[in-house]
């Protein structure tokens with residue numbers, strides 16, 4: 467094989483490898499942008515609890531542009547609640563405290579921001595911060 471031919475072969479191999487790498491990166495990105503982060507938010511004893519943590523009404527931190535699925539569950543027997551992020555026009559229905567649940571799917575805004583989440587029936591007791599960073 468001549469030197470010229472060898473170089474040509476290397477270029478072909480390099481192009482093939484690059485193509486393969488680009489393709490798999492693209493596939494990964496596509497999968498990634500469709501994947502959503504799941505949060506479970508439970509209402510009980512007049513407060514919100516996130517992902518089983520014991521802190522009531524914690525700050526919830528999102529990444530810019532990420533896809534979120536919130537499963538809101540009302541376990542506050544005898545009390546009606548919803549989960550609302552007013553600034554983002556996000557709200558569940560008012561749910562009975564018998565373990566009723568509703569799922570919210572949304573994309574977080576792209577710009578860093580700070581706002582509040584709340585229950586529209588009990589806005590002073592049931593409220594916390596939402597941050598994008």
Ligand SMILES: [Cu+2]
Pocket residue numbers: 546547548585586587588592
């Ligand atoms: Cu409430």
